[in-house]
Amino acid sequence: MSEKTETAKTTSTKAAAAAATKVQDTYEASTPSKERFDYTKLNSLAVVSLASAISWVGAVAGVITGHIAIAQIKRSGERGKSMAVTGLLIGYFYIVGSIAFAALMMLFAVRGWVGDNDYGSFRNSNFGPGMMSGQITVDTQNMPNFNR
Numbered sequence: 001m002s003e004k005t006e007t008a009k010t011t012s013t014k015a016a017a018a019a020a021t022k023v024q025d026t027y028e029a030s031t032p033s034k035e036r037f038d039y040t041k042l043n044s045l046a047v048v049s050l051a052s053a054i055s056w057v058g059a060v061a062g063v064i065t066g067h068i069a070i071a072q073i074k075r076s077g078e079r080g081k082s083m084a085v086t087g088l089l090i091g092y093f094y095i096v097g098s099i100a101f102a103a104l105m106m107l108f109a110v111r112g113w114v115g116d117n118d119y120g121s122f123r124n125s126n127f128g129p130g131m132m133s134g135q136i137t138v139d140t141q142n143m144p145n146f147n148r
Helices: 002-030 044-054 059-076 081-111
Strands: none
Touching (some): 044 059
């Protein structure tokens, strides 16, 4: 009985291996013979440029690493030029947008559209014994009496 069991196990193992090989051969035959992307040939500074330029804080770093990455890619022939250019464009977009926003806010301040009387200005505040001193008046004469 154990000899039959051993033979059955061996036969089933061989059959499973043959089926797995057949499936693998079918998969390889059905997929186009495309070359897989080699990530080792990708310029790492191009990736850093894109990743840091996505955030507003890292826009300057994205521009700097993007220029360095493009120079390295020209010299070495690595991949990733599109990532470096995208990092440059996003970084420059954030920088120009930040400068335009600052100029617009300065224009608003000069024109008087934003200034001392807006929320957050503490220059002419009437801070006294309490933070809201002089700003809220309470009519104690007409208040209901809850002390019954």
